[in-house]
Amino acid sequence: MVLRPGWFPEYSPAEQLVFDEVKAIIEANYRQYGFAHIQTPAVEPNTVLLAKNGEDAGKQIFWLYGLAQGKDDAKDYALHFDLTVPFARYVLDWENVLTFPFKRYQIQPVRRGERSQRGRFKEFWQSDIDVIWQDTEKWVIGKNLYYDAEILVVIAKTLHEIVAKFLDNKPFTVHINNRYLLAWFFSQFDEKVIPQLYNLLDKYYKISFDVFQKELALLVSSADVAKIVSFVQTTFDRLDPNLVDNDVYRKGYQEVQEVLRFVDGLNQENKYSIIWDPCIIRGLDYYTGTVYETLFDDDFALGSISSGGRYENLTGYINPKKSHYSGVGWSIWLSRMVYLILETMKPEHTTQTEYLFVHFPETIKDVLMLANIFINEGKNVEVYPSAEKLGKQFAYADKKWIPHVVILGEGEKILHRYKIKNMKTGEEREVGL
Amino acid sequence: MVLRPGWFPEYSPAEQLVFDEVKAIIEANYRQYGFAHIQTPAVEPNTVLLAKNGEDAGKQIFWLYGLAQGKDDAKDYALHFDLTVPFARYVLDWENVLTFPFKRYQIQPVRRGERSQRGRFKEFWQSDIDVIWQDTEKWVIGKNLYYDAEILVVIAKTLHEIVAKFLDNKPFTVHINNRYLLAWFFSQFDEKVIPQLYNLLDKYYKISFDVFQKELALLVSSADVAKIVSFVQTTFDRLDPNLVDNDVYRKGYQEVQEVLRFVDGLNQENKYSIIWDPCIIRGLDYYTGTVYETLFDDDFALGSISSGGRYENLTGYINPKKSHYSGVGWSIWLSRMVYLILETMKPEHTTQTEYLFVHFPETIKDVLMLANIFINEGKNVEVYPSAEKLGKQFAYADKKWIPHVVILGEGEKILHRYKIKNMKTGEEREVGL
CATH class of the missing domain: 3.30.930.10 (Bira Bifunctional Protein; Domain 2)
Known part of the structure; x- marks a missing residue:
């Protein structure tokens, strides 16, 4: 539900x-x-909202009321139903x-209390x-x-x-x-x-x-x-x-x-x-x-x-x-x-992350340093949060469609290298640290 | 007022x-x-909004009511007062x-019906x-x-x-x-x-x-x-x-x-x-x-x-x-x-326009073609809407802090050139068409 x-x-x-x-x-x-x-608040004064088509507009307006403001204050304004009245x-x-x-x-959502139907929403964006x-x-x-x-x-x-x-x-x-x-x-x-x-x-x-x-x-x-x-x-x-x-x-x-x-x-x-x-x-x-x-x-x-x-x-x-x-x-x-x-279409990508860095406890300082270099180069980066089994870390990249995984374990560190795995092709590339 | x-x-x-x-x-x-x-609607169900701190939260909520929806429908939800409850x-x-x-x-405005004070607004953005x-x-x-x-x-x-x-x-x-x-x-x-x-x-x-x-x-x-x-x-x-x-x-x-x-x-x-x-x-x-x-x-x-x-x-x-x-x-x-x-600070720039194109009736087709080339190069461009006196067209650029004015009149057209005037230094530069 x-x-x-x-x-x-x-x-x-x-x-x-x-x-x-x-x-x-x-x-x-x-x-x-x-x-x-420009952006305008979600609300406008009722006098403004109703100035043109009072009765018609009134029917679809979401009115406000509140406790802290006192009845009268909150009742003076309501949610905007388009972006033209706020612009005026x-x-x-x-x-x-x-x-x-x-x-x-002006690109903002508007709200209309219409009886809804297919494709007609009570909140939608106009631009x-x-x-x-x-x-x-x-x-x-x-x-x-x-x-x-x-x-x-x-x-x-x-x-x-x-x-x-x-x-x-x-x-x-x-x-x-x-x-x-x-x-x-x-x-x-x-x-x-x-x-x-x-x-x-x-x-x-x-x-x-x-x-x-x-x-x-x-x-x-x-x-x-x-x-x-x-x-x-x-x-x-x-x-x-x-x-x-x-x-x-x-x-x-x-x-x-x-x-x-x-x-x-x-x-x-x-x-x-x-x-x-x-x-x-x-x-x-x-x-x-x-x-x-x-x-x-x-x-x-x-x-x-x-x-x-x-x-x-x-x-x-x-x-x-x-x-x-x-x-x-x-x-x-x-x-x-x-x-x-x-x-x-059914969109597949849920993230804009380009590189997932694998987490190893013994090399985490180097991993974070390398991730930082990638970030300073403007790349979108995630570091896996803990040193779980590699399979689980790779599964996370898979599920989120992250295209590359960066591996810097002890073996790589000794050789002054790290590996980049392309998750689509499975190819691995070695890069000098 | x-x-x-x-x-x-x-x-x-x-x-x-x-x-x-x-x-x-x-x-x-x-x-x-x-x-x-992620973005969430401006409203959440009252059951969700009040689940944690019922009474306290209730005081600052803007409630909704509407005509078209029938009392009960609109009264089931209210405006969100933070982005944590919607996230949950x-x-x-x-x-x-x-x-x-x-x-x-999540970067959105939230609304709180608090008695307002300096810097405390009824609508403000969180990120x-x-x-x-x-x-x-x-x-x-x-x-x-x-x-x-x-x-x-x-x-x-x-x-x-x-x-x-x-x-x-x-x-x-x-x-x-x-x-x-x-x-x-x-x-x-x-x-x-x-x-x-x-x-x-x-x-x-x-x-x-x-x-x-x-x-x-x-x-x-x-x-x-x-x-x-x-x-x-x-x-x-x-x-x-x-x-x-x-x-x-x-x-x-x-x-x-x-x-x-x-x-x-x-x-x-x-x-x-x-x-x-x-x-x-x-x-x-x-x-x-x-x-x-x-x-x-x-x-x-x-x-x-x-x-x-x-x-x-x-x-x-x-x-x-x-x-x-x-x-x-x-x-x-x-x-x-x-x-x-x-x-x-008091911000001066009101626009991101980089080039204002002066409007001449006799060369307007060339002016628009040139403006189009600038646009295809990714530049931000305005064309002055009508052939008013040049002084008025330049005044518009001045007022809006547009840094360059592009001039392609009959004189320039004959020479297969146009001029770019730097509005800060006053310098004019000629460029081949």
């Missing part, structure tokens, strides 16, 4: 090594593009210290990057569009390295769209069915094309079905760039065009598959310009492994009187990636 | 870089000695998977290492004593690297003692005053020697004061190794001797200051053999920055019917170390 609370996952040491490697790839890439690391609060708390545009990354800037005007169309492209390429590069290492180069594509383009296209239909059309589009990759068409027919006329089907199947270069008399269309078209131009600059070897995709929606309230999702080409059913978009006035709902901040952000679903990887 | 909850600290991006570097030093050292990384539970949950002796490290093994007999004196020494040297090496980097080599000493030796010495006094004597000894480094003597005189006769003062001022080599008729004494003496012998082997260059110190107690219940504390030689008042010891039957209080596990463990107070460092 497992003692820990259900749906709060944890890893075996071997699985943790995989998690750590995936996390290290993400961090290295975020850092390389100048994103600064962080920007307000530190705005006099930060340099804008401020690029941050977000965002760029945020102060808007003196309320909202400048197309400001800092370079970041829309940069973030997209950072994510593509990061996922590329993860799938190369752990998922046999499983092919994936970054799908990009723009909320203005969507707004322009759907403005030709009855306002009342637009939310339903959005919802249907959002399911596009999870249902068959047949079902998509049938559900569409329940919402609009057959002529409109044809129009929508034609739209979702078109490519960006077949859109008409000259619909300049429509403001909303022009904003969307120009934003996508500009983002793709920057993407080209950063992806000149065409290493990453990045396409414009009219089916990408990304929820209804939050995003205002570019939106993204990332899908495995051979596994749409899994859903997005990373997504994001551009948003207006991040901090306004917390404190409407303060500066406006707008930005663009993205998250890799770290726990979901690791879950996927661990479904397809 | 700061929005985040009081006593839940967070760092500015510049301070976070310091935290990350300290954490990286700790992790690298733990890994080098073969300690495997982890060992029971994974015992069939682990190889023993199992060496683990623990432990070695644990199964005891078929109930408790074997001196088993795996090598680990008592190894852990001590890992901590000394780690702290040595931290103070070398951030605290101007502030001198520190690892103080080691043994609970058997203490038990032997204090068994000659009245049983009723022993707890008070222990408490007084525990304050030894926080009060003056005069006060120590005066408080001692309130507890024991003047002859006994002299005896105790002589004991606390003695060194290990002046203890009599021949009190072999006393079992408790012999255990303690031999354990210290053996640990120091291993320490000598691992510390042959005498890099670290490690002494036997009869004043080290480390609380009353928990530890059974070796105990340690680490003090700055010039700042005893600060208290221990890292401490630990050997304990018997870690998991027994959670499930008395399961296997016995005993071990030795240590923690570096990560948040306290960083607090101390940030008291003595």
Whole structure:
């Protein structure tokens, strides 16, 4: 029987090594593009957590209470359910210290008290990057569009390295769209069915094309079905760039065009598959310009492994009187990636130890001196703790997949040598002391 | 006004870089000695959290409640207040998977609902290492004593690297003692005053020697004061190794001797200051053999920055019917170390970016290609997001302490060159494209 609370996952040491490697790839890439690391406490004030979607958010929040603090103190805050709300609060708390545009990354677990289901945990890790800037005007169309492209390429590069290492180069594509383009296209239909059309589009990759068409027919006329089907199947270069008399269309078209131009600059070897995709929606309230999702080409059913978009006035709902901040952000679903990887592989290594030093009482001082030399050279080392039978000491190395055993007994010491045994091949090599 | 909850600290991006570097030093050292990384959820079952010190622990726990889970589900678990209880539970949950002796490290925040005071936070980071093994007999004196020494040297090496980097080599000493030796010495006094004597000894480094003597005189006769003062001022080599008729004494003496012998082997260059110190107690219940504390030689008042010891039957209080596990463990107070460092320095760098690429609309494709080359070489790079006036782009580099700016405008492009400006010296260097 497992003692820990259900749906709060944890890893075996071997699985943790995989998690750590995936996390290290993400961090290295975020850092390389100048994103600064921040961490926020596990809790936020309730006023902040509930400022935006009070009732909805309230349902999934883990609230706190405690004895020592007095009821009221502990009840003022609760566990964060994402990393975006804490980031918005962080920007307000530190705005006099930060340099804008401020690029941050944040990799932390979040907690949601949802009724759990397969792959949906009550605690899971997110890894977000965002760029945020102060808007003196309320909202400048197309400001800092370079970041829309940069973030997209950072994510593509990061996922590329993860799938190369752990998922046999499983092919994936970054799908990009723009909320203005969507707004322009759907403005030709009855306002009342637009939310339903959005919802249907959002399911596009999870249902068959047949079902998509049938559900569409329940919402609009057959002529409109044809129009929508034609739209979702078109490519960006077949859109008409000259619909300049429509403001909303022009904003969307120009934003996508500009983002793709920057993407080209950063992806000149065409290493990453990045396409414009009219089916990408990304929820209804939050995003205002570019939106993204990332899908495995051979596994749409899994859903997005990373997504994001551009948003207006991040901090306004917390404190409407303060500066406006707008930005663009993205998250890799770290726990979901690791879950996927661990479904397809069973990690064997439980340690990063490279050398196990055998313990002999009569030469232990020399053994420890030699181990120290290895450590000073940056190698990962263990010394067996006591002079048990050699078989037992070797069995420990075997069980933990330690690749080399170093032997310095009395025989070796007399000859001013030690032996290194390769545990895979069984080969022994003698080295001078 | 700061929005985040009081006593839940967070760092500015510049301070976070310091935290990350300290954490990286700790992790690298733990890994080098073969300690495997584990992480546990933020919560543990209440039955586990309260199994040992029910009432005391209960006062400082942050309990959870939630709406979606139903009262009972969420109320079954609470936030962990240390990393030892989660580790004990982890060992029971994974015992069939682990190889023993199992060496683990764990670096995570913990939460305590204490009334806060200077330097005592409601959320803070610990970084623990432990070695644990199964005891078929109930408790074997001196088993795996090598680990008592190894852990001590890992901590000394780690702290040595931290103070070398951030605290101007502030001198520190690892103080080691043994609970058997203490038990032997204090068994000659009245049983009723022993707890008070222990408490007084525990304050030894926080009060003056005069006060120590005066408080001692309130507890024991003047002859006994002299005896105790002589004991606390003695060194290990002046203890009599021949009190072999006393079992408790012999255990303690031999354990210290053996640990120091291993320490000598691992510390042959005498890099670290490690002494036997009869004043080290480390609380009353928990530890059974070796105990340690680490003090700055010039700042005893600060208290221990890292401490630990050997304990018997870690998991027994959670499930008395399961296997016995005993071990030795240590923690570096990560948040306290960083607090101390940030008291003595004001970090300037807010980013690890090495090169800022200036944005020119007419050459942006070349600029991005060049930035990509830098990235492929492993350098940390930012591209300024838009073609603002050069002064503004340079000001951004200045503010963020980015050391180099790369300039590839039309003039440079025609000459198949780009320029790198060193922001510190003002020097410009031309490089062929």
